[in-house]
Amino acid sequence: MTLSDLAGEMGRPVHFIDRPVSQQLILELLNCAVWAPNDGLREPWRFIFTDRRNGQELRGLQEPAPAYLLVVAKEEGDPHIQEEDFAAVCCLIQNFRLLAHEKGLGVRWTLHEWMYERSRTVTFGVGDNERLAAVLEIGYNAVHSEGEPAFTESPLPFELLGN
Amino acid sequence: MNVADLIMERRSIRKCTTRPVEQELVVELLRNALRLQPSLENGSWRAVYAGTPEASKELTDYIYVQMTESKLGKLIPGKLMDVFKKRFSDIPAHLVVMAAKGPDRPSSDRNYAAICGLMQSFQLLGWERGLGMLWDTDPFLYHEGFFQGIGLREDETFVGILHLGYYDKVPKSRRRTPAERKWTVLQGSVT
Structure with missing residues (x-):
């Protein structure tokens, strides 16, 4: 399947x-997703995996899902570097979403208020020089009776410089 | 090419040929990238394109205006500055991407994250068609003169510039750390 x-x-x-x-x-999917562009090959990411049985701490914070992947970004250096690292992590997550879809897995990419609270993220092992960049809710996706996806073609926000 | 091969074979292209990039292709790739990012709402992002030699030169001027006027810039001989500028303005096309700010940090970050996803898909879709890119977030881009030039509004954040061009040579790959070495499993407190 092509992109x-x-x-x-x-x-x-x-x-x-x-x-x-x-x-x-x-x-297996992550080992491909890590081919995301990242400045200076800093590879500013790491992963914490849990599933529905072991992820009780996530109850009330996240929607029920068969598996959760906590994607942790480095938070070191100046704000500019931190922003670059966050962007690199997002590229990795995008790769992962695309790869997962091919395997019949659905991915919900979430970023909630609680992920900014140190007192909460520390319970999952997120360190001082790190941030929780996303929690991915992962599971096999139910096959739906066809019907077109609800995508309406909207005008592309594409402008020419100087216009 | 399947998705996995595409992701692993894509490279950032720092050296491109002078062959022009077709605007229609850029629009088509961007449209397809958007279809892979259905969570992005109308009005939450914007792209400004510089795809002619004139537009590329105009963008280069915005980037260097601050540098030329800075103390450091005044120390750089004019000819050397021209060399810097030429390297940039010789790139056939540039896509400047901006994100709308949300009412709070999580919503701004969510939007920014989805736009990064869009830009990654755009890079992959480009690679499928032989078009190389480099995502540039160089610190010297972050100044008022440049933001004004590209028309960045107060309720927007600059995400990055993608430099676009065709290439003769594919750069070598640089090995990635296996995910197993960056992997922790959370065991529940209750078993």
Whole structure:
């Protein structure tokens, strides 16, 4: 499947079925996703995995999902470097979403208020020089009776310099 | 090419040829990238394109206006400055991407994150068609003169410039750290 084939499919809502997601599969996808562009090859990311059974601490904070991937970004250096690192982590997550979709996995990319509270993130092992950049809710996606994805073509915000 | 190969084979292109980049292609790639990012709302981002030699030169002037006027810039001989500028203005096309700020930090970050996702898809879709890119966030871009030139509004953040061009040579890959070495499993407190 090429990337262009995926366009249009990503608009479908994610509904998880009750089927476990293996660590091995997530690692396999991540080992490809790490080919994201990142300045100076800093690779400013790391991953914390948990599943529905072990992720009780996430109850009340996140929607139920078969598996969770906490994506942690480095938060070192000046604000500019931190912004670059956050952007690199987002590219990695994008790669992961695209790869997961190919395997029949749905990914909900979440960034909630609680992820900015140190007292909460520290309980998941996020360090002082780190931030929780996203929590990915992952599971096998229910196959829906067809019906077109709810994507309406909107005007592209594309302008020419100087106009 | 399948998605995994595409992700692993894409490289950042720092040296491109003089072959012009077709605006229609850029629009098509951007439209497809947007379809992969359905969470992005109308009005939450914007792209400004410089794809002619004149536009590229105009953008270069915005970037260097501050530098030329700075103390450091005055120490740089004019000819050397011209060399800097030429390297930049010789790139056939540039796409400047801006994000709308949200009412609070999480919503701004969510939007910024989705736009980064869009830009990554755009880079991948470009690679599929032989178009190389470099995502530039060099610190010297971050100044008032440049922001004014590109028309950045107060309720917007500058995300980055993508330099676009065709390439003769694909740069070598640089090895990545295996995900296993950056991996922790959270065990529940209750078993």
